[in-house]
Amino acid sequence: MSDIPSSHHQTVAAYVDQAQAVISAITSLAAPIGQAADLWIESLRAGGKILFCGNGGSAADAQHLAAELLGRFLTDREPMPALSLTVDTSSLTAISNDFGYETVFSRQLKGIGRQGDVLVGLSTSGNSRNVVNAFALARTMGVRTVGLTGQHGGAMAELSDILIAVPDARTNHIQEAHITIGHLICAIVETTLYPNNA
Template sequence: MNSVHNVSALKIDVSSVDAYLTEAAKSVSDTKSIAPDIVAAAQLCISSLKAGGKIIFCGNGGSAADAQHLAAELMGRFLIDRNPLPALSLTVDTSALTAIGNDYGYEKVFSRQLRGIAQKGDVLFGLSTSGNSKNVVEAFEVAKAINVHTIALTGKNGGKMAESANVLLAVPHDQTNHIQEAHIAVGHLICAFVEAELCSPKL
């Protein structure tokens, strides 16, 4: 079976498809090892929303896309046609991102927005496959200072985000693409839990 870790050796054939999807499925399946943490993250989100809080997401690159994706699942709908749930991503406002990055530095692009938007009791989801993204780490530090709960969605070691997260969701894999594939599965599951607890279908 062709290796999916050595891209230069990867052949475009059926066996490579099988190898990649087998590894992707394994990375998601192995994430069952953090099931109690996933439940804790869902409960934290549910408690915040019940108390009038909101869910805030942030990340860079592919994780920025996932942050926007998960915020949209809550604000729009996931599996149930229901009223919107308050959620947003700090990655979507290009004017804020570029102004803050230019004036204060890229490591401030999330933390400064958080100070302006977040309220006590909100939840901040930080997505980073390494757990070391400087702007996400700084956002977690600010979140702690302003009493915002934090959930870290990372790779297997958790990185620096593990030190300050209220809940750590460390996918047990060390390859970025497979970590991200597991991240969206975990995020979808949490959205499903939130809907199941808080929402009923619209008639």
């Protein structure tokens, strides 16, 4: 370890300081986080499902959070219906090729979304066109929306029933906050719906 350049230690320390500041800011988002958890719980209790979408790193987070619900998070319990719209490469490429990438999530939502479902969109800018289009369609379908964005919310702000806007403009730290927020919501949902497993 002694041959690791000191500049690396400085880089690590600076990065961790920045990340901790953003994660600490999540406490200011306790209200919308709780509201989002309540919305997921309401949907799941009524037989609905939680759908996720996003691009790039946010696509990975969408897949991650769907797996936490469908598989397990903190405890062993029954699976909760959840699906990421980012994982079916045949659908993604067919829809992109035939209709355009901006429709890749809205087209899937139109096919499998139902009134009472919840659509969770992750976009650090809040302006990802395919996520925005899916949110606009969700409004017409009776699908509720939870937006996870950066500090201003972008175009998703007006289309989100619940907006969780991380107070930062740096993509990496917004994404780190998003997965932490997603885990918090999963924890609330799991312990509420399966209290005997906690």
